[in-house]
Amino acid sequence: KNMRNILLILSVFIALTGCAQTKTSEQGKATQPAAVEKKATVKATELTTDQFCKKILDIKTAKTWEYKGTKPAIIDFHAPWCGPCRKMGPIFDKLANEYAGQVDFYKVNIDNEQQLAQYFGISSIPALLFIPAKGEPQGAMGLIPEENLKQAIDSLLLKKK
Secondary structure (H helix, E strand, O other), rough: HHHHHHHHHHHHHHHHHHHHHOEOOOOEEEOOOOOOOOOOOOOOOOOOHHHHHHHHOOOOOOOOOOOOOOOEEEEEOOOOOOHHHHHHHHHHHHHHHHOOOOOEEEEEEEOOHHHHHOOOOOOOEEEEEOOOOOOOOOEEEOOOOOOHHHHHHHHHHHOOO
């Protein structure tokens, strides 16, 4: 029984010392544990109707499409109760991080922003609005697989073949 306790204590000690990896300096002395480099995570920005009017298009006064942004954008019209929308959310945020600096990613909760949903005639969600830096926007409805969404962003917004 004593031997089993000693082996247990020894194995716990080995496991604990193995987990506490330390960085060794040139002289062979242990220093602080190596810092894990963290990259800032970018997520899609939730827009209210007022923010939409300032950043995208003033739906209250606009007679024609005049995008206010300088970078291409994509907007996800969604609702928290929508199953496909909940599946699209993580994909959308992942791509927002991947395309950070190239494309602006926005979300509009149609329950909270009914005026925007009506303006764009959103009758089914998720609905995406692809907005090129110059030109007319294009829409798509339904849950779009990540690879297809990337292809659409590359071809419609970044004009890659």
